[in-house]
Amino acid sequence: MAERLSARAAIALVTDDFTELTAPTPPPAGGAGEPDAGQAADGPLGWDGYGASRARAARRTGEDESVVFGTATVGGRRCVLVVFEFGFLGGSLGRAAGDRLVAAYAAAGARRVPLVSLVATGGSRMQEGMIALTQLQRVAAAAVRLRAAGLPHVTVLRDPATGGGWATVGAGADVVLALPSAQVAFAGSRVRPADADPAAYTAEDQHAHGHVDALVPPERLREALALWLRLLTPEAGEEPVAAPPPRALRERELPATGWEAVRAARAPERPRAGAYLDAYFDVRAAISGDRAGGVDPTVECGFGVHEGRAVAYAAQLGGATRPAGFRTVARLARLADRLGIPVLTLIDTPGAANDAAAERAGAGPAIAEAFTAIAEARTPVTSLLVGEGGSGGALALAAPGNTWVTPDGYFSVIAPELAAQILKRPPEQVPATADQLRLRPQDLVALGVVRGIVG
CATH class of the missing domain: 3.90.226.10 (2-enoyl-CoA Hydratase; Chain A, domain 1)
Known part of the structure; x- marks a missing residue:
C-alpha cells in the first residue's frame, strides 16, 4: 500500500507555490436535478448523523470538504491543481466536492493553463445518494469543456483511487501517473468479490494493462509533473510546425537490388x-x-x-x-x-x-x-x-x-x-x-x- 498523504502534504510535495481558490456559491434549490445539497445539516437525503460526520472529518483533517483546488506552480510551470483529501469521508464525492471539481476545470480553462489532479478517493458519497453519483456527469461535462479548449489534464493516482473518482477525474485524464502500490480500481476494497485476484486492483496491474502511463515514486512526482506540463503545453503563440525528419544515423550506399x-x-x-x-x-x-x-x-x-x-x-x-x-x-x-x-x-x-x-x-x-x-x-x-x-x-x-x-x-x-x-x-x-x-x-x-x- 502506498503512503497516504494528506491533501496539504501532497500539495507541498509537488508544488513550488499554491494559492487556494473557492468554488462559486451554488444556485438555490428548485431546478430539476439541482437540489441545494448544502443547506440541510444532514444533506439532501436527511441522512441521520451525516452533518456530525462532516464536522468530525473537518476537525480531524482541517478541511471543510474532500476536495481542495487552486492555482499552483510545478517546476516553474503554472497550472490549476485539484487535490483530494482522503481523510475527509474517504475523499468521497458529494455535491460540494462536485462544485469544486467543476470549478477547478473551469479555472484551468479560464486561465489557459493545464489541470493537474492528485486523486485519492473511495468514490461517491452514499450519504448524498444519487445527488452524489450525478456529480460524475458534471465532472465529465467539465472535462469535455477543458478538452475543447485544447488544454491538457495530468493526474496522479494516490492511494486509494477507486470508484467514480477514478472513473472520471483519474481515468479521464490525458496522462495518468500513479504512485507505486496504490489501489487503483473501479471497485473499492469493501465491494470486491471475495475470490477476486487482489493484484487486479493495483496501480501496477493497471499499468500492465494499459490504463496507467507510468508509476512514479513520491520523491520524483514534482519532476515528472513539471516535465509533463512542459511537454503538453506549447509556448504561448507557438504554432504547430511540422517536425523535421531525423537524419540517418549511418551512412551507406543505396541498395542495388x-x-x-x-x-x-x-x-x-x-x-x-x-x-x-x-x-x-x-x-x-x-x-x-x-x-x-x-x-x-x-x-x-x-x-x-x-x-x-x-x-x-x-x-x-x-x-x-x-x-x-x-x-x-x-x-x-x-x-x-x-x-x-x-x-x-x-x-x-x-x-x-x-x-x-x-x-x-x-x-x-x-x-x-x-x-x-x-x-x-x-x-x-x-x-x-x-x-x-x-x-x-x-x-x-x-x-x-x-x-x-x-x-x-x-x-x-x-x-x-x-x-x-x-x-x-x-x-x-x-x-x-x-x-x-x-x-x-x-x-x-x-x-x-x-x-x-x-x-
Missing part, C-alpha cells in the same frame, strides 16, 4: 527507432497503453523536446505491431492534435501481428483507427521509415505527403517471401520478387510514395 534493401533493413546492426529517438530528443516521456486493456512492447509513444519545441512521437520498435500498439498510436495522435503539437512517427515493422490473439483483439479495427487518427489530424505529421515497412501495418503510421525514408528502409505491399508464396513461386525466386515489388528507397521516391531519402 530489392533483396539487398530487404536484407539491409533486417540487419541486426541497423540503427533502430530507439536510437533515432535518443538522437532526436533532448528529453522525452512515454505514454503507455491503449486504455482498452492492452500494451504493445513493440511500440513506444510519447512526447519530447526537439530544438526547444514539443513534439509528439509514435515509434515502431521493429516487431510485429499488435492491436494495442495501433490503438496507442491513435490515442497519441489524437491527443497531440487536440493540443496543437506536431507529430513524428518512426516506421519499422515487418507488419501487423496476424496470430489468432491479434485477430481476436481486433487487428483490423485497430489498424483502421490508426489510419483514421493520422488522416484526420490537423496538426502536422512527419514520418520516417527507418527499417522495415511491411504492408498496412507500417503504412498506418505514415503521414500522407510527408513520409521520408533512410537508406536502410524499404516499403512493400507485402513481404517478398509472402508475395512469392501467393504467386506459387519457389523460394529461390524471392530475391527476384523483391525487385519486382520496387521497394528500395530510390524506388519509393520515384513512385511518389515518400518525399525523399534522408542523409
Whole structure:
C-alpha cells in the first residue's frame, strides 16, 4: 500500500507555490436535478448523523470538504491543481466536492493553463445518494469543456483511487501517473468479490494493462509533473510546425537490388527507432497503453523536446505491431492534435501481428483507427521509415505527403517471401520478387510514395 498523504502534504510535495481558490456559491434549490445539497445539516437525503460526520472529518483533517483546488506552480510551470483529501469521508464525492471539481476545470480553462489532479478517493458519497453519483456527469461535462479548449489534464493516482473518482477525474485524464502500490480500481476494497485476484486492483496491474502511463515514486512526482506540463503545453503563440525528419544515423550506399534493401533493413546492426529517438530528443516521456486493456512492447509513444519545441512521437520498435500498439498510436495522435503539437512517427515493422490473439483483439479495427487518427489530424505529421515497412501495418503510421525514408528502409505491399508464396513461386525466386515489388528507397521516391531519402 502506498503512503497516504494528506491533501496539504501532497500539495507541498509537488508544488513550488499554491494559492487556494473557492468554488462559486451554488444556485438555490428548485431546478430539476439541482437540489441545494448544502443547506440541510444532514444533506439532501436527511441522512441521520451525516452533518456530525462532516464536522468530525473537518476537525480531524482541517478541511471543510474532500476536495481542495487552486492555482499552483510545478517546476516553474503554472497550472490549476485539484487535490483530494482522503481523510475527509474517504475523499468521497458529494455535491460540494462536485462544485469544486467543476470549478477547478473551469479555472484551468479560464486561465489557459493545464489541470493537474492528485486523486485519492473511495468514490461517491452514499450519504448524498444519487445527488452524489450525478456529480460524475458534471465532472465529465467539465472535462469535455477543458478538452475543447485544447488544454491538457495530468493526474496522479494516490492511494486509494477507486470508484467514480477514478472513473472520471483519474481515468479521464490525458496522462495518468500513479504512485507505486496504490489501489487503483473501479471497485473499492469493501465491494470486491471475495475470490477476486487482489493484484487486479493495483496501480501496477493497471499499468500492465494499459490504463496507467507510468508509476512514479513520491520523491520524483514534482519532476515528472513539471516535465509533463512542459511537454503538453506549447509556448504561448507557438504554432504547430511540422517536425523535421531525423537524419540517418549511418551512412551507406543505396541498395542495388530489392533483396539487398530487404536484407539491409533486417540487419541486426541497423540503427533502430530507439536510437533515432535518443538522437532526436533532448528529453522525452512515454505514454503507455491503449486504455482498452492492452500494451504493445513493440511500440513506444510519447512526447519530447526537439530544438526547444514539443513534439509528439509514435515509434515502431521493429516487431510485429499488435492491436494495442495501433490503438496507442491513435490515442497519441489524437491527443497531440487536440493540443496543437506536431507529430513524428518512426516506421519499422515487418507488419501487423496476424496470430489468432491479434485477430481476436481486433487487428483490423485497430489498424483502421490508426489510419483514421493520422488522416484526420490537423496538426502536422512527419514520418520516417527507418527499417522495415511491411504492408498496412507500417503504412498506418505514415503521414500522407510527408513520409521520408533512410537508406536502410524499404516499403512493400507485402513481404517478398509472402508475395512469392501467393504467386506459387519457389523460394529461390524471392530475391527476384523483391525487385519486382520496387521497394528500395530510390524506388519509393520515384513512385511518389515518400518525399525523399534522408542523409
